[in-house]
Amino acid sequence: MKRIAHISDLHFGTEDPGVAAGLLEDLATYSPHLVCVSGDLTQRARRSQFLAARRYLDRIAAPTLIVPGNHDVPLYNILSRFARPFTGYRQTISSDLSPFFQDEEIAVAGVNTARSNTWKEGRISLAQMELLRCQFEGAAPQSFKILVCHHPFIPPDHDMQASLVGRAREALKMLETCGCGLILSGHLHQAYSGDVRTHHLEVTRSIVVAQAGTAISHRRRDEPNAYNQLVIDGDTLVLLVRAWDGRRFATVRESRYHHCDGGWVVES
Numbered sequence: 001m002k003r004i005a006h007i008s009d010l011h012f013g014t015e016d017p018g019v020a021a022g023l024l025e026d027l028a029t030y031s032p033h034l035v036c037v038s039g040d041l042t043q044r045a046r047r048s049q050f051l052a053a054r055r056y057l058d059r060i061a062a063p064t065l066i067v068p069g070n071h072d073v074p075l076y077n078i079l080s081r082f083a084r085p086f087t088g089y090r091q092t093i094s095s096d097l098s099p100f101f102q103d104e105e106i107a108v109a110g111v112n113t114a115r116s117n118t119w120k121e122g123r124i125s126l127a128q129m130e131l132l133r134c135q136f137e138g139a140a141p142q143s144f145k146i147l148v149c150h151h152p153f154i155p156p157d158h159d160m161q162a163s164l165v166g167r168a169r170e171a172l173k174m175l176e177t178c179g180c181g182l183i184l185s186g187h188l189h190q191a192y193s194g195d196v197r198t199h200h201l202e203v204t205r206s207i208v209v210a211q212a213g214t215a216i217s218h219r220r221r222d223e224p225n226a227y228n229q230l231v232i233d234g235d236t237l238v239l240l241v242r243a244w245d246g247r248r249f250a251t252v253r254e255s256r257y258h259h260c261d262g263g264w265v266v267e268s
């Protein structure tokens with residue numbers, strides 16, 4: 001059994017200090033085996049914002065697996081944006097833009113989908129796909145395989161035109177071959193989840209997508225601050241959305257997925 005916390009879009013520079021403190025408390029209570037951070041750690045990729053994010057992440061006791069988001073690439077400093085887009089991130093958050101975590105039960109790969117040229121949109125390159133393939137194929141065959149990236153693979157129900165990660169189709173083809181079972185993403189600041197096959201009809205493997213809201217930023221989109229708690233236990237995947245109620249984080253939604261007949265079935 002593994003407990004994973006999925007936090008996203010912290011946007012240091014626009015963080016709410018009370019919510020940020022509340023999240024650390026809730027994470028300490030949950031005591032996850034791994035914390036996945038799916039990008040947008042800063043608001044404007046400023047050094048002070050990266051340092052604040054670093055100090056915050058250092059207060060999380062669990063191991064972390066972190067990928068950047070589009071806000072972690074400089075927007076207005078054109079020289080930095082194109083010549084050294086990830087220098088601030090590498091110097092403060094992590095020098096590894098393709099992080100990988102594995103133990104006897106899970107294999108978790110992070111991919112950097114942020115780009116300089118299409119600042120807001122994201123993409124997966126062919127080289128990144130090949131690395132992901134190697135990472136997952138090198139993991140223990142029975143391990144539960146998880147991808148972490150910033151940009152979404154499926155849109156929310158109310159906005160089917162939402163921009164998805166570039167090359168999603170090709171990436172999903174690779175992910176289903178490698179036996180990936182779960183994708184964790186952010187970017188839209190909205191918490192929702194579903195089976196990737198509901199949007200990508202060509203995909204035959206059932207892969208659950210969990211999108212996280214913004215964990216601690218006041219850049220909310222008609223939703224409270226929230227993050228995801230996941231429990232992976234054999235053929236069962238439980239996803240709790242923990243949202244800020246003004247005083248603390250509490251569960252506002254629970255989805256239970258059971259894996260049977262080759263696919264994830266929602267139990268409730």
Ligand SMILES: [Fe+2]
Nearest residue numbers: 009040071187
């Ligand atoms: Fe964001």
Ligand SMILES: [Fe+2]
Nearest residue numbers: 040069070187
């Ligand atoms: Fe973003």
